[in-house]
Amino acid sequence: MAASDPQQAADPAAVKRHPALFRAIRKRQNPRLRRTDITVTDDAAVKRAVKAASLGNAMEWFDFGIYSYLAVTIGHVFFPSGNDTTQLLSSFATFAVAFLVRPLGGMFFGPMGDKVGRKKVLALTMILMAVGTFAIGLIPSHDTIGVWAAVLLIFFRMLQGFSTGGEYGGASTFIAEYAPDKRRGFFGSFLEFGTLAGYVGAAGLVTALYALLNDAQMEAWGWRIPFLVAGPLGLVGLYLRLKLDETPAFQKLEGGTAHASEAADGVEATAKGDLAKIFRQYWPTLILCICLVGAYNITDYMLLSYMPTYLSDELGYSETHGLLILLAVMVFLMAIISQVGKLSDRFGRKPLLMAGMLGFLFLSLPAFLLIRVDGILPITIGMLMLGLSLVCMLGTMSAALPALFPTNVRYGSLSVGYNLSASIFGGTTPLVITALISWTGSNLMPAYYAMAAALVGVIAVACMKETAQQPLIGSPPSVETDEEAAELVQAQSPEPKF
Numbered sequence: 001m002a003a004s005d006p007q008q009a010a011d012p013a014a015v016k017r018h019p020a021l022f023r024a025i026r027k028r029q030n031p032r033l034r035r036t037d038i039t040v041t042d043d044a045a046v047k048r049a050v051k052a053a054s055l056g057n058a059m060e061w062f063d064f065g066i067y068s069y070l071a072v073t074i075g076h077v078f079f080p081s082g083n084d085t086t087q088l089l090s091s092f093a094t095f096a097v098a099f100l101v102r103p104l105g106g107m108f109f110g111p112m113g114d115k116v117g118r119k120k121v122l123a124l125t126m127i128l129m130a131v132g133t134f135a136i137g138l139i140p141s142h143d144t145i146g147v148w149a150a151v152l153l154i155f156f157r158m159l160q161g162f163s164t165g166g167e168y169g170g171a172s173t174f175i176a177e178y179a180p181d182k183r184r185g186f187f188g189s190f191l192e193f194g195t196l197a198g199y200v201g202a203a204g205l206v207t208a209l210y211a212l213l214n215d216a217q218m219e220a221w222g223w224r225i226p227f228l229v230a231g232p233l234g235l236v237g238l239y240l241r242l243k244l245d246e247t248p249a250f251q252k253l254e255g256g257t258a259h260a261s262e263a264a265d266g267v268e269a270t271a272k273g274d275l276a277k278i279f280r281q282y283w284p285t286l287i288l289c290i291c292l293v294g295a296y297n298i299t300d301y302m303l304l305s306y307m308p309t310y311l312s313d314e315l316g317y318s319e320t321h322g323l324l325i326l327l328a329v330m331v332f333l334m335a336i337i338s339q340v341g342k343l344s345d346r347f348g349r350k351p352l353l354m355a356g357m358l359g360f361l362f363l364s365l366p367a368f369l370l371i372r373v374d375g376i377l378p379i380t381i382g383m384l385m386l387g388l389s390l391v392c393m394l395g396t397m398s399a400a401l402p403a404l405f406p407t408n409v410r411y412g413s414l415s416v417g418y419n420l421s422a423s424i425f426g427g428t429t430p431l432v433i434t435a436l437i438s439w440t441g442s443n444l445m446p447a448y449y450a451m452a453a454a455l456v457g458v459i460a461v462a463c464m465k466e467t468a469q470q471p472l473i474g475s476p477p478s479v480e481t482d483e484e485a486a487e488l489v490q491a492q493s494p495e496p497k498f
Helices: 012-017 019-029 043-069 071-078 084-100 102-116 118-136 147-164 167-178 181-212 215-222 224-242 248-253 275-281 283-314 319-347 349-371 376-400 407-426 429-440 445-463 482-491
Strands: none
Touching: 043 071, 043 084, 043 118, 043 147, 043 167, 043 181, 043 224, 043 283, 071 084, 071 147, 071 215, 071 283, 084 102, 084 147, 084 407, 084 429, 102 118, 102 147, 102 167, 102 275, 102 407, 118 147, 118 167, 118 224, 147 167, 167 181, 167 376, 167 407, 181 215, 181 224, 181 283, 181 319, 181 376, 215 224, 275 283, 275 407, 283 319, 283 349, 283 376, 283 407, 283 429, 283 445, 319 349, 319 376, 349 376, 349 445, 429 445
């Protein structure tokens, strides 16, 4: 392997004889950035991009939230009457089916996003998500069409899962490529603000339905309302996404408005989404991504999706009781998540992610012991302990993950890695926890499962590189003002010699 410094590789005597030549070689290998290499972001455009990407994410998690919160009712509607645990397991198995096809969606939409652009693919995933969710609200019950009810439910869940495969990777890439380097954590946190908003919308609507309708009305028609609401929401999200411009980083790839000089030699200049290339060249980073996302997803789904079912099915509380407490916790997390994003910009991604992983490792068991105590206060404190650990990851992950991969394979690599992990670990969390409780008879199994996931997460965070306040791999620096760009160029100028 050739040495990176030509003076180290060359004969010292030759360097002395031809100093100007070797200075020219060094300059060629390490050129200074020009002003035109640096992207100066448009604040209004960044905010539009954040809004459109976050709304799509909110819709995605509104969908998964309502399915989780209505799991008991859906089990009664779509699966034959019998053992309640069997019905719940069947309902959560159908929930998991959507995640089994997510990697296929990631492998399809991810490389497509690297080829044709982030904007077009995000619009397509939005359409498919809205269609799948709306269609579930129209499916007749098992009593009406028998086993075909479950078949149709599984089909539309698979459509949702397939479209979702291109959603998170694209939305996080979109925000990361628009945001200035020094505020990527802050803007990225709004993607997970959308996650919480989707869950809050789902929990609020389902709570209102449980409060206003009796069990017979819920099973007859009430459960359909949240799914039918997703149709109009999808149209709003589609409208916002179609109004956006493509990201500056992708414009550089396709030879658009962003240009670079020799100083951007490290900047990717072709858009060739290649699935084989991702697995062949980036497999170590893919494994790191899978471990990070797996730990994050298990704890995320345990708290935001499974907890209401745990409180009602395992601890005997009413559906409304558990949802109201979770709703209050999630609103609190929404209020602080952007501040967590700011902290990750200031102190780095690794310290915030490590704090979240260690929180789940050491606080999960005490939190669940509190949750098992009868009373609103101990349950709320226990859920807040888990929530504060989770928000450290929620507010940081959407900026940390896109920075793992270079621009020309970012959408594809992140979609593949994220969705493989979400499929194996995230979507199966409610099913695995329900099965573990059934087999062991211990309702502390969610705590042990979260602790195991957090241990893997601690190791993964320790292995990742710090990326805060740094340009994305394969992209030129991105700043907020012309003054910052000028300072960045000036910082590379040699000191005058007198």
